[in-house]
Amino acid sequence: MTDADRLRRLLGGADTTWLVKRVRQRLERGGALTGTVTLAGATPSQRRAVELLLGRRAGTGASLSVSLAEVDRVLRTSGVSPGGLAAAVEALDGPVRDVAREQADLAAAWASAFARLDEALGSRPELAEWRDRLDSSGLVRRLTIGPGEAAELLRRLAAVVRGLPAAGVPLGRFSAETCGNAHALDDGQPLATLAVSCARAIAGLPFRADGGAESRRDTWAAVGVHLDELSSTVLCLGLPGDSGTATGRMLAAMRGEPVSLTLRQLRRHPAPMRAGLVRICENPVVLTAAADALGLSCPPLVCCNGRPSAAVWRLLELLAEGSAEFAYHGDFDWGGVAIAAAVRSRIGWRPWRYDAAAYLEAASDTPLAGRPAPTPWDPSLATVMAERGVRVEEEQVLPHLIAELHAGTAH
Structure with missing residues (x-):
């Protein structure tokens, strides 16, 4: 049995606090009480305390070195602490934490918290990098107070992941359907921060926890979720319209001029739109140039204006429902390739001067930056872009695009 009074006199004073602290730290890390510990710049009283302890x-x-094995032996043989140095430290300063076990238990708790999300991501290899960034950035840990709170947050995030990309739904409805709360994805909510970062990954955008209001609006739109029906718009030119609907009559009246349609108009359009071959471009400058050059004779043309908004997707879907075929052109850079791939996977298209041959014909000395991406409509395009290393914007090939619009061809 430990002799508490003698132990406090030998090891419990201010001059041996450093020794007790070093021993506790070693025990907490799971280390053995072997070797020596050294105190640089020991005071005379600290030296005398060790001499009293060791006899x-x-x-x-200038420094003071103490053999832990010797201290352990002295405490045992003197009867001050029959259990040795480890028992003495606990008697003086309370139980020793098992830090290794605590860390293992905490790691297991966090793994359990992420289990539902990881299950949802099992069939989403395109989100593997985003999942890794959640760990490396510590975003979830910053947004929660521990794995218990995180588990519920990540359970709802898993439901959001399963629902993306969506098919042009309002944010409130999407939130209610996936999270059981129409306001769970409102700005400022921890779940919204995580969901936006996931949406950015699905849209092929760089990892970021959040951004400004416009960035969040564009990110949601890129995965088919809109914040309201009026701010989401799409530019088009040359759509024939019809005489039986409000939107159709407006398109017919504005034939030859670029028209901006809101998501609200398109969601209320009652029937498929029939337009034959529809060309899709990435930048508004193509519509402006086509209207100036061709006017009323311009064939149907829809502008993505960067990453497609909910309104863009809705218009393309209405045209697809009307049996339209699509031909696509965009910027020859990796961002443009990602946009093109997203449109192709959703509605399908054939290239409109958007292949390796057209890229090699275009003059440019602007360096190509970013991460290469595949071009499944013409695998050789990605290869020659990487080899040539320049970007070609639509503005640089406008004459060719206008000439083909005039001729009514696409290849």
Whole structure:
């Protein structure tokens, strides 16, 4: 049984606090009480305390070294602490934490918290990098107070992941359907921060926890979720319209001029739109140039204006329902390739001067930056873009695009 009074006199004073602290730290890390511990710049009183503990002189150097095995032996044989040094430290300063076990338990708790999300991501290899960034950035841990709270947050995030991309739904409805709460994805909510970062990954955008209001609006739109029906718009030119609907009559009346349609108009359009071959471009400058050059004779043309908004998707879907075929052109850079791939996977298209041959014909000395991406409509395009290393914007090939619009061809 430990002799508490003698133990406090030998090891419990201010002059041996450093030794007790070093021993506790070693025990908490799971280390053995072997070797020595050294105190640089020991005071005379600290040196005398060690001499009293060990029953011998402790040397005369500037530092003070103590053998842990010797202290353990002294405590056991003297009867001060039959359980040795480890028992003495606990008697003086309370139980020793098992830090290794605590860390293992915490890691297991976090793994359990992420289990539902990881299950949802099992069939989403395109989100593997985003999942890794959640860990490396510590975003979830910053947004929650521990794995218990995180588990519920990540359970709802898993439902959001399963619902993306969506098919042109309002944010409130999407939130209610996936999270059981129409306001769970409102700005400022921890779940919204995580959901926006996921949406950015699905849209092929760089990892970021959040951004400004416009960035969040564009990110949601890129995965088929809109914040309201009026701010989401699409530019078009040359759509024939019809005489039986409000939107159709407006398109017919504005034939030859670029028209901006809101998501509200398109969601209320009652029937498929029939337009034959529809060309899709990435930038509004193509519509402007086509209207100036061709006017009323311009064939149907729809502008993505960067990453497609909910209104863009809705218009393309209405045209697809009307049996339209699509031909696509965009910027020859990796961002443009990602946009093109997203449109192709959703509605399908054939290239409109958007292949390796057209890229090699275009003059440019602007360096190509970013991460290469595949071009499944023409695999050689990605290869020659990487080899040539320049970007070609639509503005640089406008004459060719206008000439083909005039001729009514696409290849």
